[in-house]
Amino acid sequence: xxxTDIRAGFIADLTAVxxxxxxxxxxxxxxLQDDLGLDxxxxxxxxxxxxxxxxxxxxxxxxxxxxxxxxxxxxxxxQLAT
Amino acid sequence: MxxxxxxxLGADMExxxxxxxxxxxxxxxxxxxxxxxxxxxxxxxxxxxxEAGEIGALLAEPGQTLPVGAPLARLGAAAEAKAAxxxxxxAPKPAPEPExxxxxxxxxxxxxxxxxxxxxxxxxxxxxxxxxxRGIALETVxxxxxxxxxxxxxxxxxxxxxxxxxxxxPKGKPGLDMAEMRRAIAxxxxxxxxxxxxxxxxxxIDLQSAxxxxxxxxxxxxxxxxxxxxxxxxxxxxxxxxxxxxxNGRLEADPYAPSEAVHCxxxxxxxxGGLIAPAxxxxxxxxxxxxxxxxxDLVARTRTGRLRNSEITQGTITVxxxxxxxxxxxxxxxxxxxxxxxxxxAPRLRPMVHDGSVQPRLAVTATLAADHRVSDGRRGALFLxxxxxxxxxxxxx
Numbered sequence: 001x002x003x004t005d006i007r008a009g010f011i012a013d014l015t016a017v018x019x020x021x022x023x024x025x026x027x028x029x030x031x032l033q034d035d036l037g038l039d040x041x042x043x044x045x046x047x048x049x050x051x052x053x054x055x056x057x058x059x060x061x062x063x064x065x066x067x068x069x070x071x072x073x074x075x076x077x078x079q080l081a082t
Numbered sequence: 083m084x085x086x087x088x089x090x091l092g093a094d095m096e097x098x099x100x101x102x103x104x105x106x107x108x109x110x111x112x113x114x115x116x117x118x119x120x121x122x123x124x125x126x127x128x129x130x131x132x133e134a135g136e137i138g139a140l141l142a143e144p145g146q147t148l149p150v151g152a153p154l155a156r157l158g159a160a161a162e163a164k165a166a167x168x169x170x171x172x173a174p175k176p177a178p179e180p181e182x183x184x185x186x187x188x189x190x191x192x193x194x195x196x197x198x199x200x201x202x203x204x205x206x207x208x209x210x211x212x213x214x215x216r217g218i219a220l221e222t223v224x225x226x227x228x229x230x231x232x233x234x235x236x237x238x239x240x241x242x243x244x245x246x247x248x249x250x251x252p253k254g255k256p257g258l259d260m261a262e263m264r265r266a267i268a269x270x271x272x273x274x275x276x277x278x279x280x281x282x283x284x285x286x287i288d289l290q291s292a293x294x295x296x297x298x299x300x301x302x303x304x305x306x307x308x309x310x311x312x313x314x315x316x317x318x319x320x321x322x323x324x325x326x327x328x329x330n331g332r333l334e335a336d337p338y339a340p341s342e343a344v345h346c347x348x349x350x351x352x353x354x355g356g357l358i359a360p361a362x363x364x365x366x367x368x369x370x371x372x373x374x375x376x377x378x379d380l381v382a383r384t385r386t387g388r389l390r391n392s393e394i395t396q397g398t399i400t401v402x403x404x405x406x407x408x409x410x411x412x413x414x415x416x417x418x419x420x421x422x423x424x425x426x427x428a429p430r431l432r433p434m435v436h437d438g439s440v441q442p443r444l445a446v447t448a449t450l451a452a453d454h455r456v457s458d459g460r461r462g463a464l465f466l467x468x469x470x471x472x473x474x475x476x477x478x479x
Contacts, residue, residue, distance in 0.1 A: 041310065041312070057304070060301070
């Protein structure tokens with residue numbers, strides 16, 4: 001899976017959680033909570049969707065690595081590679 | 083025979099727009115069944131019926147805006163019930179039938195056509211009715227519903243050529259008018275501050291042990307099974323009410339009687355602004371996992387789906403939680419006719435004295451806004467202290 005595929009999957013799950021976000025205008029360095037306004041329930045729903053899509057455990061301890069779309073894609077890629 | 087009337091979904095509601103019937107004449111219904119969808123200031127709400135029986139005639143058409151108390155349908159007694167005298171409808175002013183049918187439907191009220199009928203065009207019954215009324219061919223309407231189904235709004239926008247371009251519409255839940263919601267909040271909060279003599283208490287709680295237990299619990303769970311601290315706080319609040327029950331109830335009659343059941347309202351912020359506080363019904367009997375799944379369901383339906391009228395009209399207390407990002411404390415405004423609102427600030431690491439030394443500990447400030455007509459500060463203090471005690475117990479993560 002290429003980073004482009006991973007990003008597409010991530011953005012699809014993110015916009016499902018926050019349907020008012022425009023996929024085209026989400027910046028790679030936007031902070032999910034501070035900039036995109038996700039609350040703890042939204043974030044948990046996003047992690048659940050990513051878990052389902054990529055089959056990764058995504059433990060709570062790794063949550064800080066999902067702070068932005070850019071960091072999330074890097075994290076998912078590294079987890080998928082191991 | 084009795085009458086199913088437009089329900090009041092809040093003290094400030096005067097009228098509602100019938101969007102869709104989910105039953106047709108002849109259908110048997112039992113208490114709690116969802117029979118219709120009504121559009122209100124809080125978005126589209128599913129309306130439950132509180133009486134069992136058989137649906138007789140439908141007295142209102144989808145698309146009609148009707149005052150609270152106006153008859154929507156006739157309800158026949160179930161076959162086994164004896165013919166009791168017809169109960170008087172709870173309408174504020176008895177609306178005689180002919181007036182209600184001021185705009186009689188072209189045909190006698192017939193069972194609503196199934197969504198998939200007629201020429202293979204997918205459309206909701208409400209959309210079909212309006213399209214027929216205005217002489218619009220459904221084939222010419224672009225559907226925005228599931229599978230391209232045509233919804234009432236699609237027909238409306240076709241009929242009144244683009245009153246508001248798509249780009250200008252405020253973002254948020256579909257079908258929710260932000261200006262209307264702001265008006266609803268203004269009405270409820272003005273009434274609260276006008277009528278309720280609030281008193282406020284604040285208490286800092288050490289949340290570190292609860293957080294440690296939650297972390298350990300979540301480590302063995304997949305994301306969809308994980309718990310949020312918000313659920314832990316709600317569970318502690320609901321349990322603490324057993325000790326100070328007078329904080330749980332609705333001040334609607336004199337003398338005030340607390341509620342046995344805890345219908346715990348949850349202030350849910352809407353993306354795009356505004357908030358709705360639907361209730362987790364009968365939360366007193368729920369363990370942590372049940373509270374968590376009820377929260378998930380309620381938040382999802384508040385933001386993108388539909389709430390039921392019981393959830394927005396029967397709350398007995400409200401919890402407002404700022405979540406992970408925010409400030410230390412919030413001092414809430416009680417949602418009338420409830421008598422208390424519990425606020426939790428954002429949990430944050432703070433220097434606290436623990437085991438005789440100052441340590442960084444996760445802490446949360448719990449606040450209580452309560453109605454002085456039914457409780458006093460001493461009882462309120464006992465309540466916040468009980469929440470604190472429960473959060474230190476190993477039993478509650």
